[in-house]
Amino acid sequence: MKNKGVKVGVIGGGVSGMTTAIIAAKNGADVTLFEMEPRLGRKILATGNGKCNVGNVESIEGKYNTNFSSYILSEYGIDEIRKFLAALGVLTKVIDGRVFPYSGEASTVQNALRKAVEDLKVNVVYEEVFSITKGFKVNDKYSFDRIVVATGSPATFGKDSTKLLSKLGHDKVDMKPALVPFTSSRENLKGLRGVRIIARAYLVVDGVEVCSELGEVLFKDNGISGSAIFDLSVKLARLTGYKNVDVRLDLMPEFSGYRVKELVSEVGLSGMFHKELCLNIMRNFEISKDIAFEIKNYIIKNVKLGPFNLAQIASGGLKVEQFDEKTLESKLCKWLFATGEVLNVDGECGGYNLMWAFASGMKVGEMVVK
Ligand SMILES: Cc1cc2nc3c(=O)[nH]c(=O)nc-3n(C[C@H](O)[C@H](O)[C@H](O)COP(=O)(O)OP(=O)(O)OC[C@H]3O[C@@H](n4cnc5c(N)ncnc54)[C@H](O)[C@@H]3O)c2cc1C
Structure with missing residues (x-):
């Protein structure tokens, strides 16, 4: 009735x-x-x-x-x-x-x-x-x-x-921005503004890989965006009590580390990625001396959830x-x-x-x- x-x-x-x-x-x-x-x-x-x-x-x-x-x-x-x-x-x-x-x-x-x-x-x-x-x-x-x-x-x-x-009498769980870009310090982002790639992005919280997403990653002036990052941001927004968050990118998720090494020697790095990304990979390579490792483990350090005005949801x-x-x-x-x-x-x-x-x-x- x-x-x-x-x-x-x-x-x-x-x-x-x-x-x-x-x-x-x-x-x-x-x-x-x-x-x-x-x-x-x-x-x-x-x-x-x-x-x-x-x-x-x-x-x-x-x-x-x-x-x-x-x-x-x-x-x-x-x-x-x-x-x-x-x-x-x-x-x-x-x-x-x-x-x-x-x-x-x-x-x-x-x-x-x-x-x-x-x-x-x-x-x-x-x-x-x-x-x-x-x-x-x-x-x-x-x-x-x-x-x-x-x-x-x-x-x-x-x-x-x-x-x-x-x-x-109602209580709330604090609202945090989600489905939002990550901000980061400019380290590892130098010159990359506007570069778009398909990568597997891993969310690394206090040194532990929590989850990963395969999809678009878009580099910006002060951080990273794209569908893979948006999906990681929801997972991060649900967590509390952590100290540091990094994003690890596997820039060639369809190939094993061994095959990446072969491709670098067969084709050369400059034929594989945007030139600015190559420069960043080479900078990291100077320290590690392992180019395949750098391609499979491109780290964006100390990321944070972007602001509410760039978020799709809370x-x-x-x-x-x-x-x-x-x-x-x-x-x-x-x-x-x-x-x-x-x-x-x-x-x-x-x-x-x-x-x-x-x-x-x-x-x-x-x-x-x-
Ligand atoms: C850029 C962007 C892209 C998105 N894309 C998608 C998508 O493609 N697919 C998807 O599923 N979701 C998407 N979302 C998320 C989706 O839009 C929201 O989850 C959804 O609109 C929530 O609907 P709602 O009615 O609960 O809240 P809202 O749409 O936020 O509506 C709440 C309304 O309440 C009003 N209001 C708030 N407080 C008061 C008050 N005190 N008095 C009077 N009025 C008040 C607000 O002005 C607002 O109009 C997107 C969001 C954004 C911002």
């Missing part, structure tokens, strides 16, 4: 907040959506390099920091998300497992969500929310029967609004132990829900973060009218 006319306040007009608002309004709720920016869904335009990678058809196994997301994603998987988008008029396509709007334009997703919000007569209030009290009162002037916190994270243009729930957020994994309702405060990135759920590159934002929004849109 749907609780028609129930007054729902949704804080945050990103993907998860708009999705919640749309489903709740379709279910007959009286929905108010709060957004501190002058427009809804600003972040969507930046996603997937403007193409908006909304999800992934591959298994979600091991793609998130926590199993907390598994139940909701088993109910609202990529097929349900694609159906939800289709109902809003967004056709999707799959490229190498990743799901994108068929148009190849993030604006298609942003416009469709906004239009549905408008068509369903969701009341949009462009105002920053400073307080939520038990009961529920928002900013001491708006009253609701249900509250949904969908405030996302400080990654790129965003805000950490987890403190809204601290007065209601690792951290509201402690998931304080929410029901099946309903996303707070265990501390009845009829309070949280969706999307504000929760301590983070996913790897490949559409897993938007998938969580959609799935959690769809679930809570149903729950608020129960």
Whole structure:
């Protein structure tokens, strides 16, 4: 039995907040959506390099920091998300497992969500929310029967609004930038700005290799970026209590050390890499006297997570132990829900973060009218 006319306040007009608002309004709720920016869904335009990678058809196994997301994603998987988008008029396509709007334009997703919000007569209030009290009162002037916190994270243009729930007893895991370039001292980066390679990148934390990723590495003035580094950054953001982090690059991951040595003598280093990379390898070689070793073990010393304004997501957020994994309702405060990135759920590159934002929004849109 749907609780028609129930007054729902949704804080945050990103993907998860708009999705919640749309489903709740379709279910007959009286929905108010709060957004501190002058427009809804600003972040969507930046996603997937403007193409908006909304999800992934591959298994979600091991793609998130926590199993907390598994139940909701088993109910609202990529097929349900694609159906939800289709109902809003967004056709999707799959490229190498990743799901994108068929148009190849993030604006298609942003416009469709906004239009549905408008068509369903969701009341949009462009105002920053400073307080939520038990009961529920928002900013001491708006009253609701249900509250949904969908405030996302400080990654790129965003805000950490987890403190809204601290007065209601909720704790958080500190948010750290993730899916972000690494910064490093200029050592080992000299002259390399703009050089792109495919390498296997190893994350070395206090001398121990924690994980590795095969993919693009892009050298920058003050650090390294690229898909392999982005994936390592999520793993690093989840760790605490370490002292030093290096990245080891295997510059020829498809060949053994022995074969690399042969190739250097057959072809010569200058025919194998960008000239600036050759110069850096030679500089290291002068110390070690083993060129194959330098190619297989190119070290970028003392890397750090880049700043929030370059990050795609935050690792951290509201402690998931304080929410029901099946309903996303707070265990501390009845009829309070949280969706999307504000929760301590983070996913790897490949559409897993938007998938969580959609799935959690769809679930809570149903729950608020129960
Ligand atoms: C550059 C970039 C590229 C990305 N690419 C991808 C990709 O291709 N695929 C993918 O899966 N993920 C991608 N992501 C991550 C993805 O965009 C986020 O995980 C997702 O948008 C989170 O959705 P959300 O609704 O939880 O939060 P958000 O989209 O951050 O929305 C939260 C909203 O709440 C508002 N808000 C915050 N606090 C308050 C307050 N106190 N009062 C009122 N409003 C408030 C914010 O202004 C914001 O509009 C990318 C992110 C970035 C930055």
